[in-house]
Amino acid sequence: MSVITVDNISKRYIIDHKKGKGGTTLRDMLAENVKSLFGRKKETTDSGLEHEEFWALQDVSFSIQQGDRVGIVGHNGAGKSTLLKILSKIIEPTSGSVRIKGRVASLLEVGTGFHPELTGRENIFLNGSLLGMSRSEIKKQFDAIVDFAGVEKFLDTPVKRYSSGMYVRLGFAISAHLDPEIMIVDEVLAVGDAEFQKKSLGKMRDNSASGRTILFVSHNLTAVQALCNKALYFEKGRLLEDGETNQVIGNYLSKVSKTKLVRQWDTPEEAPGNDKVRIRRIELVPDMREGQTHIDVRTPMRVRFEFWNMMEQANLNLSLHLNSLTGECIFNVGTQSKSYSKGLLAGECEIPGYFLNDGSYTISVMIVKDTVTPLFNMEEGITFDIEDYREGIAWYGKWPGYVRPQFPFVMQSLEQGVPIK
Incomplete structure (x- = not known):
């Protein structure tokens, strides 16, 4: 029934919306054009009062x-x-x-x-x-x-x-x-x-x-x-x-996981950076299980990063920051500093499964010279979500913390007389 x-x-x-005495500004016109893309309409009365139509359902x-x-x-x-x-x-x-x-x-x-x-x-x-x-x-x-x-x-x-x-x-x-x-x-x-x-x-x-x-x-x-x-x-x-x-x-x-996990620029002229280094590609590559459609706490991932070195010779290293969506740094890892000639360089970092908790994260990558001089910092290069996964657990509240590692952790009765090793 x-x-x-x-x-x-x-x-x-x-x-x-009451129109200001100064009339419509360029910013107002741009904002109105953007809103029109989402099906919002505005009508203006003789008194200058704008009516914006929004469909919630x-x-x-x-x-x-x-x-x-x-x-x-x-x-x-x-x-x-x-x-x-x-x-x-x-x-x-x-x-x-x-x-x-x-x-x-x-x-x-x-x-x-x-x-x-x-x-x-x-x-x-x-x-x-x-x-x-x-x-x-x-x-x-x-x-x-x-x-x-x-x-x-x-x-x-x-x-x-x-x-x-x-x-x-x-x-x-x-x-x-x-x-x-x-x-x-x-x-x-x-x-x-x-x-x-x-x-x-x-x-x-x-x-x-x-x-x-x-x-x-x-x-x-x-x-x-x-x-x-x-x-x-x-x-x-x-x-x-x-x-x-x-x-x-x-x-x-x-559908949520179809967030773009790769950003790429085909030529140095269009790529972000400066006269020393320019970004070619940053990519998050999840290692999905068979039948898996989204990243969850079990999923191992690799972060790949490519950039053009515009200098003839320089000691360079990459510094990767993984941050929460609210800005807290979860961890920072870096490559060793080495001398590189002018050309295309790449780095890769592996993030194991059963390490990060469910939530939203961003990845930033910094190119560093001589271990102390940042040449370019690509903030929020990739943004991604990790979904929850639980098996054999009856508690469904939010799991606390940003990391969720599976360390060896055992328990036994002391009456057994056998110490935990």
Whole structure:
């Protein structure tokens, strides 16, 4: 039985921009031309007010059956949160229709449905009432909600004094225990700690086993795969795929992994650099396993770098930096400094599998003379993503750290009388 039927919905926003007294500048014209490439239109009224048209969702249709656990994946800005707000009846679609059978509990952002001046206790009863439950029904679940959220000590404190983690724990506990037929959860679980994430995923799985329907938005694809039996893949407001979770996520990662892993310039004249050195090519070469479509934590990689040396004779070496997307340097390695004649030079660095954690990274390469003088630094030469992979592990929270090595690490009972070697 379909409990959610979405038929050809679209959501349009009109963004107003007041034109300045100085009129349209060259920068304004360039920005408008770029936006027109993405389907955004602007109209100008007689009063000089510009109206920018932006479609957050376009022609989306799907149906969800009772008991389905549906993961919704896609980049930021793909339309996922807009869809959930429409399903939660927070906003109306511009066109199309939505039919929902059953009570809906939504947890879309920190503090959803809470009154900041009310205590945790009062907000539990308020949320239950909003879900259409009687006071006696709420009382039956009250102790379980408080225990799950772990906020007993602060139960009679106004929630405006709660931390974001406490907000999320209480909000999720209320949504999960007050018997909604449909539960909608956005990325807010990322605010909670690893223990709470694991407990929340288990609770949603238990709810689904009792016939409840779950919609779950998360960038943690491992959690989506662990919980959901179906998935929806959105991009730029359109639903690209609707199907079995592993297949949809595999196709999503395949598309994401098509990020260009090689940059090349054919002649020194067009290449970045200076009168001493110029870059010819930088490339990341992953050693994929059979059937593998994207880089994950198991994947060994090689970084290849080629450049033109424009000097007749120079002592040169390469310095490679691997950085997180937020700028932290994970490691820096360099080649030995040697004397090279004018011509094309190359270097290669191997990064083993089971070394880097999942996440987004950039590679920068610097050409150095006499071990101390940087000649040219190619910042963010390559940007790439590493996806998670776990086997035989039941915990699905974010694995901490930037590296994830597999060092020898054993444990045994001392009663065996055999020391660990």
